[in-house]
Amino acid sequence: MKNLLTMTDLSKEEILKIIHEALDMKENGVQPLNKKLTVANxxxxxxxxxxxxxxxxxxxLGMDIIPFEISTSSVQKGETLYDTCKTLESIGVDALVIRHSENEYYESLEDLNIPILNGGDGSGQHPTQSLLDIMTIYEEYGYFKGLKILISGDIKNSRVARSNAEALTKLGAEVLFSAPDQWKCDITNTQYVDIDDVIEEVDVCMLLRVQSERHVSGKSFSKDDYHKNFGLTLDRYEKLKDRAIVMHPAxxxxxxxxxxxxxxxxKSRIFKQMENGVFVRMACLNNVLNFKEEKVKCHL
Incomplete structure (x- = not known):
């Protein structure tokens, strides 16, 4: 795996490979990398x-981390994302983890010779969040085929919704969306439903954060109104299956x-998701760094 940019790029087999590697690390401990490598976030x-x-x-993993803060970097002088990344590559950084407000920012970085792990691009994709969610679901059920998964909330602005709907459908789950009309978006062929029509049937109820910082227009909701109409209330929670789980990317x-x-x-697995995120990201780093090392060996 050269980079980790989107869930679209990963096959079902690659997704499961990462999940099993993460589970192995969680169960059997972590082996540091054989070689000292450097990363910048x-x-x-x-x-x-x-x-x-x-x-x-x-x-x-025993990696060295180059401190990088946008507020004190040459970004403040107008340096482009590409030039920042090329600078870090030139001084010897082995991998980059990037979060950026621009959708598909990574398309401008195709000439880099070090791996990129996407930490979230605008309202586009968030592959490591999706993978940790998948790990959490797999840890609970041990399978995906036939599971009914409801993703409810600010679908339009959610990179988590995009990544998860695509990946979980690929793995055989049935994914449903629930959202206010103005936060709906045809990002996939996923069906929209009323949360109250399906709450008793779902195996996973995944709530999404209301992303107020991305809202530029449209009807606003009071906290109470949103919670009553679209949130996981005590009443809805009581209607969940005994074995159903509740998730939220936070x-x-x-x-x-x-x-x-x-x-x-x-039923909440919210903090379990956070715990699993470390193991998933170790597995992702292992995969891209091993690919880089194998590529170097092939050129020797």
Missing amino acids: LFYENSTRTKCSFEMAERK PINRGVEIDTTLVESS
Whole structure:
């Protein structure tokens, strides 16, 4: 795997390979990389979970991390993303983790000779979030075919919805969307439903954060109205199957997407997702760095 940019690029077999590698690390411990390698994390958008999770994964693999902050870099002088990345490649960085507000930013980086792991591009894709979600579901059920998965919330602005709908459908699950009309988007062939029509049938209820920072127009909701009409209320939670699980990519708007008392409820796997993110990102880093090493050997 040369890069990790989108879930579209990954076959079903590649997805499962990463998941099984992550599970093996979780169950049997982590072996540091055989060679000392260096990574830089370029986060042009704010992040807690993804950035810290990648840093933890990198440290567990024994990697050196080049400190990089947008606010103190030459980005403030007008340096392009490509030139920033090319600079880091030139000084010896072995891999880049990038989050950027521009959809498909990676298309401008095709001439780089080091791997890129996409930490999220605008409202496009978020492959490592999707993979950690898939790992969490697999850890719970051990299969995907026949599972009914509801993704509810701000679909239009969600890279998580795009990545998960595509990947989970590829793996054999039935994915459904629920959203206010103005936050619907035909990003896939996924069917839209009313949350109350399917809440008793789903195996996974995945809530999405309301992404207010991406809203430029349209009807706004009060927190109470959104929660009542589209969130996971106590009443909806009680209607879930006994074995159903609740997920959310976080950060969570408590009392909006999900009742605050349900965040750490028995069906919630929200913090399990965060835990699994470290193992998934170690597996992803292993895959792209091993590809790079094999490519170097082939040229020797």
